[in-house]
Amino acid sequence: MQQAEDQHGVQADLVIVDQDQPRRRIYFLSGFDPRGASFYYRLFSEQVRQLKRRSGRRLQVGHRRGQQVDRLLSRWQVREHGALGLDFCFLHWDDIARAHWPKSPLVLLWDGIGIYAWYLLGGGYWKMRRWSQRVALCGLYPTLFVGMVAVVLTLGCALLAVVAAAWQLPALVLHGLQLALVVLGCWQAWRLAEALGVVWLFRSIRFTHRLGQARDGDLRGRVAELAERILSLEQQDPAAQVWLAGHSSGSFVMAMLAAELRRQGADQQLAGRLRLLSLGQNLANLAVHGKARGFHADLALLAQEPRLPWLDLTSRDDYLCFAAVDPYQSCGVPRPGAGAYPELRLIPLAQRQGLTSLGALLSHQFDLHFEYLRTAAPERSGGFDLIEELLLAP
Incomplete structure (x- = not known):
């Protein structure tokens, strides 16, 4: 042995x-x-x-x-x-x-643009929905999560602008606070997405999409x-x-x-x-x-x-x-x-x-x-x- x-x-x-x-x-x-x-x-x-x-x-x-x-x-x-x-x-x-498991959030976001252009504008969602409404909705889960994060960060930046105006903070300070909020918010969102399985799901969607485009050598x-x-x-x-x-x-x-x-x-x-x-x-x-x-x-x-x-x-x-x-x-x-x-x-x-x-x-x-x-x-x-x-x- x-x-x-x-x-x-x-x-x-x-x-x-x-x-x-x-x-x-x-x-x-x-x-x-x-x-x-x-x-x-x-x-x-x-x-x-x-x-x-x-x-x-x-x-x-x-x-x-x-x-x-x-x-x-x-x-x-x-x-x-x-x-x-x-x-x-x-x-x-x-x-x-x-080998098809990118770790960079930027790579996944960039690939997501093309994939969801096909899914939402190229008929992918309706093809999936014909056979399973639940699977079609699950396919939207990653993009809905990203959209929710974008809305929350936008509202947070707007709130900071209101507070800065009330306190008469310099524009440079406001922009610095907004940048810090976006960076911290994106980092926390990534951690949450991994914990909830959003990242895993999108990696799987990405791989299957690549196979569907005949990139399966x-x-x-x-x-x-x-x-x-x-x-x-x-x-x-x-x-x-x-x-x-x-x-x-x-x-x-x-x-x-x-x-x-x-x-x-x-x-x-x-x-x-x-x-x-x-x-x-x-x-x-x-x-x-x-x-x-x-x-x-x-x-x-x-x-x-x-x-x-x-x-x-x-x-x-x-x-x-x-x-x-x-x-x-x-x-x-x-x-x-x-x-x-x-x-x-x-x-x-x-x-x-x-x-x-x-x-x-x-x-x-x-x-x-x-x-x-x-x-x-x-x-x-x-x-x-x-x-x-x-x-x-x-």
């Missing part, structure tokens, strides 16, 4: 994977999130411990193998009674998220590498069942990857074993862009027979997802054949956190968006529990 530090400085044990065949392997794609595998390993481990305490099952989460072993995926396992039940493979595109290259890595691993160490899952913005990366797997021969190699799962998806955020022709082609390929089983889980309590929205209808991609695809399923998320009022629901949106990845008691789960589903025998 070796010791190594991951990219966040967290020390982890590196273990060689046993050769017994896992009952199930999940390839997981996180949303637009720079925190990487260490965050999701801690989240997953805690959820397994909660399930273990609640059910009495003898579950054990193994150590995480980090990017020092494999730059494309991090990996950990869950055993029950010594048998390998689940092999969890976190697929890395978090480094691409970090780095992500496309990574998707091709991930497909090759998955097929190689499944050839060397095949699992009885294979899941490809994407959460939030990871849902459209999942769709890209599933299409690329078909192009590379997964229909033959993984026949009958591969299924798709999207959690809190926002596929329409990308699909509504007319220039996202590569993504439209991916969806069209996935709709061809034989179709991969695809379950799409969303919630009307989650304002950051397109709840029960058919991704094919949202972008006008034809779907040959009969029957709905993917299978759209709604689950109630608010009851899992005991949220009963609109105020509580609105103030917990970002945390609620991660509720798909957590376990819950059966009476509160809403009919689906990801951790339990993953740990069931195929």
